[in-house]
Amino acid sequence: MIQKFICLDCGTYCGYSSLVLASTLREIANELQNSIMEDQTEETFEFHVYTTEVSSKLINVAQSVFRMAKMEQYITPILMKSDGKESLSATMKQNGVMGIDFLLFDHAKNLYLSDLNDLEAGGLLKAGSYVSADNVVFNKLDAYRYHMEQLQAKGVVETRLDEMNLEYSKNLKDGIEQTIYLKDP
Amino acid sequence: MEASSSNNKQPNTTDKITRDPRNGAFTFQVHAEYDLLLQIQKDLDAKRPSKSSRSSLNSLALSDIDSTKIILKSVDDYCYGKQWMYHIGSEKGKAISRFLRSGVERWLRRDDRKNKVCIYISCVLFMMMLLAMMYANTAHCISFT
Numbered sequence: 001m002i003q004k005f006i007c008l009d010c011g012t013y014c015g016y017s018s019l020v021l022a023s024t025l026r027e028i029a030n031e032l033q034n035s036i037m038e039d040q041t042e043e044t045f046e047f048h049v050y051t052t053e054v055s056s057k058l059i060n061v062a063q064s065v066f067r068m069a070k071m072e073q074y075i076t077p078i079l080m081k082s083d084g085k086e087s088l089s090a091t092m093k094q095n096g097v098m099g100i101d102f103l104l105f106d107h108a109k110n111l112y113l114s115d116l117n118d119l120e121a122g123g124l125l126k127a128g129s130y131v132s133a134d135n136v137v138f139n140k141l142d143a144y145r146y147h148m149e150q151l152q153a154k155g156v157v158e159t160r161l162d163e164m165n166l167e168y169s170k171n172l173k174d175g176i177e178q179t180i181y182l183k184d185p
Numbered sequence: 186m187e188a189s190s191s192n193n194k195q196p197n198t199t200d201k202i203t204r205d206p207r208n209g210a211f212t213f214q215v216h217a218e219y220d221l222l223l224q225i226q227k228d229l230d231a232k233r234p235s236k237s238s239r240s241s242l243n244s245l246a247l248s249d250i251d252s253t254k255i256i257l258k259s260v261d262d263y264c265y266g267k268q269w270m271y272h273i274g275s276e277k278g279k280a281i282s283r284f285l286r287s288g289v290e291r292w293l294r295r296d297d298r299k300n301k302v303c304i305y306i307s308c309v310l311f312m313m314m315l316l317a318m319m320y321a322n323t324a325h326c327i328s329f330t
Contacts (some may be wrong), residue, residue: 016272023253070249130288167274168264
């Protein structure tokens with residue numbers, strides 16, 4: 001059975017970030033396919049992107065965007081309840097996801113840490129999982145960054161802050177916390 | 186918030202902010218998402234090969250990767266030129282894409298993944314040996330009868 005590389009993008013909005021993930025993975029798949037044709041490697045690469053959103057209106061917009069991009073077969077949007085009480089790990093398991101290789105947080109800022117803890121406790125994040133968390137500087141997500149620093153001190157993760165401007169602005173500072181799990185949490 | 190008159194402005198095609206300051210960071214327009222969809226469709230149509238140049242095999246149709254690049258550029262142009270929205274944008278998009286790429290490279294080298302391939306190959310070899318032994322036994326029996 002071929003293992004798939006699984007991404008979870010929390011916060012679909014209009015589908016921009018899911019398209020960034022899916023197009024990067026499609027490019028990698030093409031590169032590996034070309035390598036196979038040149039007999040340099042025997043690797044095959046399959047992937048899937050899941051994305052969660054609380055607004056049905058935005059899910060519809062994103063699905064239109066995915067169709068226009070011809071990427072709908074690689075991306076599954078999942079509508080979540082807006083009260084924040086639904087367990088993300090349980091929802092993912094209901095959709096057949098048993099592990100997440102790449103996680104992007106760009107949804108409700110107050111849910112980053114609780115969703116991370118839920119995914120850790122649910123066994124979906126493991127050694128080798130990568131996690132990007134957007135807006136940690138602009139939204140001052142110090143508790144999330146502190147949690148990652150604590151995990152780093154214990155040798156569970158490697159984490160760094162990529163500082164850059166807030167999207168489509170010139171003077172507003174922001175950053176992405178980029179974390180790699182070295183051990184199972 | 187009602188859509189302002191500046192919403193009639195065309196999006197720009199560079200990373201410079203040319204939108205009306207009233208449409209800056211953390212301002213929101215009603216139905217901006219649908220306006221964006223129309224802009225994306227317009228930009229995709231402009232990049233598609235014309236009917237006269239399109240081959241019967243549709244070989245000139247845009248690939249998924251090409252379509253996606255056009256869409257991401259269209260969204261960026263819209264947000265710099267017309268209305269700020271909270272997509273991750275091109276700068277963060279590139280940073281996340283690089284990080285994802287390093288994650289995939291690591292995933293492809295994973296020991297447990299390689300071990301699974303080794304187990305699979307071992308199983309196939311074992312089955313082949315078993316079949317060879319069964320065939321040899323059958324041939325041996327036939328030679329005695």
